[in-house]
Amino acid sequence: MIDFLLKKFEENKGEEAIIFKETPYKYAWLLERISFWHHRIVAHQIKPGAVATLEADFSPDSVALLLALVEHRCVVVPLSQAVVSKKEEFIEIAQSEIIFRFSDARLEIKETGRKADHEYYLSLRAKNHPGLVLFSSGSTGKSKAAVHDLSKLLEKFKVPRYRWRTIAFLLFDHIGGINTMFYTLSNAGCLIVADDRTPDGVLRSIEKFRAQLLPTSPTFINLMILSEAYKRYDLSSLKIITYGTEPMPETTLRRINTILPHVTLQQTYGLTELGILRSKSKSTDSLWVRVGGEGVDTKVVDGVLWIRANSAMIGYLNADNPFDEEGWFCTGDLVDYEDGYTRILGRKSELINVGGQKVHPTEVENVILMMEGVEDVSVKGEPNPIVGQIVVAQVKISTEETVAEFKKRLAAFCKDKLARYKIPQKVSIVSSLSYGERFKKMR
């Protein structure tokens, strides 16, 4: 199942595979550890097809164990620090039969006595394929558990691509983090685990370990700019920053391009349900992106992006099948589409309806971000009995203005840039915006 990976590791035994707590681990080490874990799995009488929760963050051993479980055709359910509060619920939903828990460099193995008999698990066992269960963020309701056939998800990594020294920024249980790991290892690159995920922590790791690729989110890029952390480190090794998981504000993209002119900004597009798709930005300063490639079809229906992908999940464990008869999946993302390029406008569920007129939060955020003294902003809708919904903005500012003063300036600034109904009616000033472990703006 992962023969192509093991072969690659074998050919690159002397190369660095993972850097963790400032220590490099080579591919030779990784190969040995995969084999070590495989023996432990067998010794524990864990059968192929078993559902195993892996409570861990990126580390040499968590990666080796994950690969050993995949090789053994298990279904892996990674759970990172970001979901600590929901751990028990997720273990229940996933019907985990065995739990591997890493804590303080120790490993606990626990059998739960559960029996995983969901029909998707049975179909994976029948095919003798390994699986992967990922939870959607659940920012708009309950988290959904997506079951993937890992042999499909791994398919695209068989095509050799660039070898990068990459920061493992997105987490172990996120489709983006999983993608970063497989992409890096399948090309014999080096996965650099940043144990401190603040801008300073991440940029220090880039400097120290000469990282070339930073896969991250627009929110983190904005924090990088605000903290001016980029001024404190040598980032000459950095070649590419990829960004995804939420729409990129134009202002942030322009600023980071000016600050790091030698770095290419590249947008990625992926979903827990579909995997990370191949994508290519029109240019480093463009929000237009080509999404897809082999095995992926896209279409736009009423402004919403639909995708059909070979790498798509089998289905949810705890929700209805979201695919239509022809296998299309509605992403819920509103887009503009032109000459094969897509521009992501935002989630349809976050669209604000002011008296029948539609407002994209990102459009309003983009304008407010252009104002002097504005560090960050989050725009959303609020119910209002007169016009249905009104636009409200939470703003982080660096000036000493009162809310009333700032609101006045905002109204004047937006007047010739936004239609009247798009200008926030309610404005509050906050000391920080909430973005959580995934560095994604919460609306």
Add this chain to the structure above:
Amino acid sequence: MQKNDITEMVISSLRQILSEQDPEFLTDGLNESTRLFGRGSLLDSLAMVSLIVDIEQRLKEKLNIHITIADERAMSMERSPFRTVESLADYIQLLVEEKSKDV
């Protein structure tokens, strides 16, 4: 809170909303009987929302009074509280009194 204070607050807030919309607008003639919302009124629905949000904000910041002026109750009243400056001031006074009883 006296009715007069509330009326003054409504007029002051109204003056601000109107001058933001049109700096040339003469706001001297505003008084209790000024029509706010409805036929022949000064405000459209968006401006009405702005006015209400602004008044709520003033009450909160200056007097630490938290009320929601536009809600289902206000919308379903037989005689809309949003007709004139006076009717709005009356309604706000009612809400403020109810709020003080709660405490």
